[in-house]
Amino acid sequence: MDSVRPSAVTPNKRRWARTIAKVLHLQAATGIAPVDGVQKVKSQEFKVQKVNYQESGVQKVKSQENGIQKVKSQEKVKELQERVALEAHLAKLFASVSSVKAAYAQLQHAQSPYDAEGIQAADKEVISELRNLSELKRCFLKKQFDPKPETTLVLAEIEEQKNDLKTYKIMGKKLESQVRLKDSEIVFLGEKLEEAKDHNKLLEKRLNQNQSGQLHVLDNLHLSALSPSHFITVLRHTVKSIRSFVRMMVDDMKSAGWDIHAAAKAIDRDVLYRKEDHKCFAFEHSVCKEMFDAFQYPNFSLPNESLPEKKKQQQQLFFVRFTELKSMKPKDYLAQNPGSAFAKFCRVKYLRLVHPKMETSFFGNLNQRNLINAGEFPSSDFFASFAEMAKRVWLLHCLAFSFDPEAAIFQVSKGCRFSEVYMDSLDDEGFLSTASEPQVGFTVVPGFRLGKTVIQCQVYLTRLQSTPRKQR
Template identity: 45%
Template sequence: MDCIKQPSSNESTRSKISKTFSKCIHPQTPSRFPPNPKLRTLSEELNISLKDFKSEPKLTRTKSQRSNSGDLAQQEQAARNKAAKEALVAKLFASLSSLKAAYAELQSAQFPYNNDAIQSADEALVSELTVLSELKQRYLNKKLDLPPPHVTNLLAEIQEQQSNIKTYEITMKQLEWKMEQKDSEIASLRKKLEDTTKTNKSLEKRLNSSGVLFPLPNNTPLNELNQCHFIRVLHFVLRSLRHFVKQLVREMEVKNWDIDLAAKAIEPNAKFVKSKHSIFAFESYVSQVMFDGFNHHTFYLPDEGTKQPLKPQIFFENFRKLQSLTPSQIFTQNPRYPFAKFCRGKYLKLMHPKMECSFFGNLDQRKVVSSGAFPATEFFSLFAEMARRVWLLHCLAFSFDPPAVAFQVRKNCRFSEVYMESVAGEDDVISGDVTAAFTVVPGFKIGKTVVQSVVYLSPAKR
């Protein structure tokens, strides 16, 4: 017979507590009593509170996420719009650069005229205007659906750089074309200058050979002779003198002479304002040699002190006779004529043997001149023509009564506008007091008329 085991006191106590707690959680309401809606069981209270506890944070997170996602979407849209506008502006500037290049090409094709290039440039111009019109319509209609902005910006920058390079190339071609035009003009002007120089030399040779060099008609009577005739002849003398000096300096340059040092040897105390003024020292040297003895009726020629009469009529007749002859004709017709002696003496005095040997490599020309002959060289022909004009001026000077006399200004004397004239003109601008550094060409007195001496000016020494 089985034994029934009685529950212990502890187990009975736990079961009672469990039943009591279960009744509290799940109360059994009798069917005859309706449920009260105001009363909530603990489980309902716990369920509600748990539901609220689980659902409330979820609702809060959803709202914040929605607000944040909306802001991000707006920011992204604004960024996309900004990038699209920047891309549109970049494309606009690129199109303007292309338009500029096309217009430059159109202008370049017109000078010189190129029909094919003009049509091509015109088509490119119309195409770029069309692109600009499309960009305008896109902007007005707010259709900025361009390719990715960074790609558009990159392509626009490449297009702009290419257009700028094309514009620079067109400009460079235009400048090269203009340079070619200028070069052709320079070549043409040089050719004209050479032709004019040759013509002038030919005319000068013809004038020298014909002897028609002075504006004094042969039928001019002695009693109508005046100072204007003397001044005209003097101007022709100075032109020949300067022409010879230029040839003299040119020979020095060919032989690599130091022109400034040679000028300093002639006028050691002179200070030239400009380097080109050194030629005035050579003009001074030549004029001093050629006009030395001008105031004497025979030019101090040897053995001519008493043979030459002092009558103005005789000097005037000599002037008329000699002005129609060339130096070579005078030498050939009468080698013993005073002019031949004058020409030989002035040449041997003017041309130092070392200078002549440097120019021509020998002294053959000097020997020919010393023998009384006329060397057939261009250099001596220039000198002889200058000497002939000085001799004719001397004859004309003694045709006056009293004779015209030459005067020379002392060095470093105060400048006087009555007796002096600056050789450099406007180039010789010196502030303050000035003095005559040296005389370039002597002055002349014809009765009461004074022909100014030509001097080179320098600042006055204090």
């Protein structure tokens, strides 16, 4: 076989080969690989750059967050400082107000008793504290607070406590002075009370002397010496005992929750009362009406009570009854003479005057009524007052039938014109300036005739709401 012979190399091919070799050498020296190698190197470089960029971004974000947190922390500190400064300023304000209060209390205390120097000092302190308040207002508007608010806050609270303590001390002194003043007033009023008691005892003694003097006239009285003045004396004591019983009855009504206006209206709904306390006249009218009922009859027409046929003997009998009872207490007389005419009179009048509903509302039961129905007499204050009134009415009745001719009782009807001869007005002041003529609302205490002597009946004058009745 023919041997292979290398082909002939032309100069141009050699130059091209050298050029390629140089390029390959240059690439190897600079790290440039062929096409695939170049792309691989570029991808790795891009990844490194990307990681570095991400790390730098994270560090940048962290630095921004740290800056924001730092700013916020500074704002919170600043806000806290402003709050503390404002609280310290308010504490100074309250301390100054308490100083004004203490100075004003001192000013008031210095006025009574009067202290000129104390007033001037307190006035200067008040003015000074008001100026301090004005300065605090100016500082607040310009936000000029103390640089050391913690110390200011403590000092202000201490100052406020001192001012409050000063105020309390001043108030304590003022209260002590008031207590001393009240003590002196109590001593003075106690002395006045003792003087009033002594004066009342003197008046009571004089009154008892007058009453005993009036009753003393009846002690040695004889039937032949009777006169209208004796009858008038007994009548006055009778009216007094009636009004005493009515006061007790009205007080019991109020205690039992009665409507006094409705009760007075139930007695006579046509009467107009000029004053609220005039309604007591309606109750006196009701009591007198019952107690003096059948007064014109001997023994008040009590059943099973016989009288002598002769007029003179009747007069003597009534005068003896008058003499026996006038000096005794009704309780003792009823205990000694439970079957007497006076005892029957008490039973009948009590059962008619005191309604069962009234007695139940006053005492919660009917024990007194049951005792009276059983022939006994209660020991209560209410019945004692009633018995005293009944005694006076009975004595007046006995004395009336001791006269010859006997005393006659009378009363006027509602709506009658007022007559000064037969009537005595219990209240006519309300009609002095009235053009209309006053009329009789009702008779409170009846009148009496003793021969030619007329004892006026006591009436309550009013303007009637309904058409007045004609005089009988």
